[in-house]
Amino acid sequence: MPSQSRRNPAPRVGSGSLVRCLLMNATIIRNGRIIDPANGRDEVGDLLIVDAAIADLSQLSSVNSPPNEIDARGLIVAPGLIDIHVHLREPGFAWKETIATGALAAAAGGFTTVVCMPNTSPAADSASTVTWIKDRARDTACVHVLPAGAISKNLAGEELAPIASLAHSGVVAITDDGHCIQNHELMRRAVEYARMVGLPVLDHCQDYHLVGNGVVNEGEWSTLLGLPGWPAAGEEAIVMRNILLAELCQHHIHCQHISSAGSVRLIREARARGVKISGEVCPHHLALTDASIETFDPKFKMNPPLRSERDIEALVDGIADGTLSILCSDHAPHAAFEKEVEFDKAPFGIIGLETELGLFIDILVHKRRAISIRRLVEMFTVEPARLLNLDAGTLSLGAKADVTLLDPDMEWTVDTNLFRSLSHNTPFSGWKLRGRAVRTIVAGETVFAL
Amino acid sequence: MTTRWNRKDLLGLRELSAGEINLVLETADAFKQVGTREIKKVPALRGKTLVNFFVEPSTRTRTSFELAALRLSADIINISAEASSLTKGETLKDTARNLEALHADILVIRHSSAGAPQFLAERVSSSVINAGDGAHEHPTQGLLDVYTIRERRGRIEGLNVAIVGDILFSRVARSNIFALTKLGARVTLVGPSTLVPREFEKFGVTVSHDLESVLPQADVVNLLRIQHERQRNEYFPGLGEYIRLFGLTRERAKLLKPDCLIMHPGPINRGVEIDSELADGAQSVILDQVTNGLAVRMAVLYLCGGIAA
Numbered sequence: 144m145p146s147q148s149r150r151n152p153a154p155r156v157g158s159g160s161l162v163r164c165l166l167m168n169a170t171i172i173r174n175g176r177i178i179d180p181a182n183g184r185d186e187v188g189d190l191l192i193v194d195a196a197i198a199d200l201s202q203l204s205s206v207n208s209p210p211n212e213i214d215a216r217g218l219i220v221a222p223g224l225i226d227i228h229v230h231l232r233e234p235g236f237a238w239k240e241t242i243a244t245g246a247l248a249a250a251a252g253g254f255t256t257v258v259c260m261p262n263t264s265p266a267a268d269s270a271s272t273v274t275w276i277k278d279r280a281r282d283t284a285c286v287h288v289l290p291a292g293a294i295s296k297n298l299a300g301e302e303l304a305p306i307a308s309l310a311h312s313g314v315v316a317i318t319d320d321g322h323c324i325q326n327h328e329l330m331r332r333a334v335e336y337a338r339m340v341g342l343p344v345l346d347h348c349q350d351y352h353l354v355g356n357g358v359v360n361e362g363e364w365s366t367l368l369g370l371p372g373w374p375a376a377g378e379e380a381i382v383m384r385n386i387l388l389a390e391l392c393q394h395h396i397h398c399q400h401i402s403s404a405g406s407v408r409l410i411r412e413a414r415a416r417g418v419k420i421s422g423e424v425c426p427h428h429l430a431l432t433d434a435s436i437e438t439f440d441p442k443f444k445m446n447p448p449l450r451s452e453r454d455i456e457a458l459v460d461g462i463a464d465g466t467l468s469i470l471c472s473d474h475a476p477h478a479a480f481e482k483e484v485e486f487d488k489a490p491f492g493i494i495g496l497e498t499e500l501g502l503f504i505d506i507l508v509h510k511r512r513a514i515s516i517r518r519l520v521e522m523f524t525v526e527p528a529r530l531l532n533l534d535a536g537t538l539s540l541g542a543k544a545d546v547t548l549l550d551p552d553m554e555w556t557v558d559t560n561l562f563r564s565l566s567h568n569t570p571f572s573g574w575k576l577r578g579r580a581v582r583t584i585v586a587g588e589t590v591f592a593l
Numbered sequence: 594m595t596t597r598w599n600r601k602d603l604l605g606l607r608e609l610s611a612g613e614i615n616l617v618l619e620t621a622d623a624f625k626q627v628g629t630r631e632i633k634k635v636p637a638l639r640g641k642t643l644v645n646f647f648v649e650p651s652t653r654t655r656t657s658f659e660l661a662a663l664r665l666s667a668d669i670i671n672i673s674a675e676a677s678s679l680t681k682g683e684t685l686k687d688t689a690r691n692l693e694a695l696h697a698d699i700l701v702i703r704h705s706s707a708g709a710p711q712f713l714a715e716r717v718s719s720s721v722i723n724a725g726d727g728a729h730e731h732p733t734q735g736l737l738d739v740y741t742i743r744e745r746r747g748r749i750e751g752l753n754v755a756i757v758g759d760i761l762f763s764r765v766a767r768s769n770i771f772a773l774t775k776l777g778a779r780v781t782l783v784g785p786s787t788l789v790p791r792e793f794e795k796f797g798v799t800v801s802h803d804l805e806s807v808l809p810q811a812d813v814v815n816l817l818r819i820q821h822e823r824q825r826n827e828y829f830p831g832l833g834e835y836i837r838l839f840g841l842t843r844e845r846a847k848l849l850k851p852d853c854l855i856m857h858p859g860p861i862n863r864g865v866e867i868d869s870e871l872a873d874g875a876q877s878v879i880l881d882q883v884t885n886g887l888a889v890r891m892a893v894l895y896l897c898g899g900i901a902a
Contacts, residue, residue: 366792367607369707369728369767439708484684485706487727 169206175215180521181537192544195587223255223545224523228471235264240476246284247563248496250591253580255545256287262321268293268304270312285590300324310340318345338394348381360433360448375403382406386413395419402447404457411466423469426502441489442570463513472499476566504578548582598896602714602721605730606771620892638667641698645671648704661890693717720897735768737886750777757783758817787828808848815856816866
C-alpha cells in the first residue's frame, strides 16, 4: 500500500496544536448518499476526510484552512471497493501489465484495493518475491495492492510452498490460481496448514482429467464448432472436493470464478449445512454465453469458459440469495499479439477492472434486479474484507480514507482507447453500460476522477 | 439457376444456403466435363495466384486443390507447416499478411485449429478456402460427398444417409451434416456413445449406436476414418471392439440395399471401418469421390476467385 509515512515523513518540529492544525489536510464530500454497509449506514450526508482518515464532521471546525469540497449530489459515497482477483503480471510479464498500470486501471474502475494472483514469473511462492511485489506496489501503485501467495511451489501442484513464510511476508491468502492442485491429499495438507497460520485458501476449480484440452464450454456450441469442450463437471468435481476438505479441515475455502449452475447448487447446499465454503462471480460469466464463440474470436476465451443462459440464471440466483458472496474481475491482461491467434492457441482471460463495476451494476441492479445497489456495495467491501481479514471496506471513524464515488445511473460506452490497462483484451468494447465509478480516493487522495 | 455467388471465402457449409450449395454442384458439373477432354485446362484463373497453405499434413486434399488450380490456369505455391515460418514462431496473422503482400489471390488453408480459416478471412483481402480446420469443417469434402451422391442417385432430398465412426472429432462429419440436412436428406450418425454425443441431435440428425438397425434403410453409408491418434484418450476400448460394433464387415453389408452407396473420405483403414473387399466392391464410390473432388474444388476456386477479382 502507498505508505503515507514513507511519502511524507512526519514532521519532527514541535508537537504544538498550531503546527498540527496547519498540517491538516481535509476533504469534505457533500450531499452524497453514503452507503457504509459495515456500519449499517445508508443516508444522504457529508463525509469528512482529515489526514487520510475518515473523520467526524465535528472536526471540520478545527480545520483552519478551507477543506477541499467535493459535490456528491446524486452520487453514492461508498467505502473504497475491493477486487480480490486480479492479475497484475509483475514480475515477469510486464509487457502485458505492470503493477503501476494495473493499479491505474483499478482506480479507474472504482477500486482502492486489489488482490493480485501469484502466477507471475517467478511465481509468488517465496517471501522474497512477495516482498518484491509489495515494494513495487508501494513505489508505483496508486491503489492498495495486496499479494496472494502460491499454495504449491512454482504452482506445480507437487510440493507445498513455504506457506508460513508467505504469511509472514504479508500475503492475504494463498491460491494456485490459473492452476489447480489435483492431488486431494496435498490440498488437504495445504488447507490444514493454512488454518494454522490463519490464511484463507482460494481455489481455481478445475479437474484436469475431465477438462483435458477443453477451451470452450462443452455443449451445443463446442459440438457445432468442433472446439474441444470444457465440461461444467470439471469445475463441479473440484468444488465438491473443496466442500469435503473444508469440512474435514475445518477451514475456509473460497472457490474462484464460479461459472456453472451445478457449482452454485453445491455451494448453496454446503453453506446451508454450515460448511466454510464460498464462491465468487466474474462479470463475463453473467454478461455472455458460449454462443459468443461462434466467430472463433479469442476475446471470448476465458477459463472457466462462458457457459449457457441456464448457468447465468443460476449465478444470478446465487448472487441474489447470498450463496455467491464475492464479485471480482479476474482481470487477465494479454498483449494483442498473444491473444490474436488461433482460438485453441490463444491464452485464456480478459481484462476486467475498468468494465467490471459497470457490468455488475447494469446486469445485477438494473437489468435483472437481483440485488440492490446497497448489497452490491457490500459485496465489494464488507464481504471481501471479511473473507480475507482486510482492514478495509468501511467508512468507520478513523478508518483509512479509501472512498469510491459511484453514479449508478450514468450511461457510458466502453472505449478501449481510454483504458489505463496496458492491454486491451476485452469483449466489451463498444458496450453501453449503466452505472460506474466517477471518483476514486485512496488514503484521502483522489487517484481517479471522471 | 437464380442463386448468385457473393462470397469471397468458403469457410464452412453451415453458413451456406441450399441454393448456394446447389450452385457449387452445378458449376462442378461443367468443370467435370473439362477433366474428360484431351486438353484438361481452362483459363478461368489465368494470372491469379493460389497459395496452398497446409499447416497440417495432407496429401490427398492438397494435391486435389493443386490440380484443380492448375486446370484453371492459376499460378500455385505450396507451403507446408515445416517450410513455413510458423515453426520459427511467426504468428498465423503475420504469415497470412506476408502471403497477401505477395498478392496471393486465393489462400487454401488446412490447419489443426478450428476457426483458423475464419481468422485469416477476417484479416486478409484474399479469398480464403477452408481445406479442413481442426474438428470444425471440411467444406469441399462435404460438397464432393453430396456431389457424388447426387450424381449416383439423382437427388439428395429424402435419402437416408448414415455417417459412421468418429463423429466428435470429424470435420468431414460436420460439413456432411450441414450440407445433407440443408438439401433434405435424413442423416443418422452411428458410432460409440463417446464419439457420437447426443448433443448432435440438436442439429436435426438422428444418433444411433446400433449399426445393424441403421443399415437396412440406408441409401448411403459414409464411413469415417477411425483416427488412431485419438485412442490415447480411451474413447473406446480398442480396435477389436470397434470393429465388432461398428465395422462394415461383409456379413453386415448383406443388410444393405443393393443400390446403397458406400463412401469413405480416405485414407481408408482397410479391415477397420470397412472390410477391404467392400472398399473395392460394386457399391463403393470411393474413387468417384476423389474424381469429383477435383471438379468441386475447381468450382469453388472459380466462384470465390471470381469474386475476389
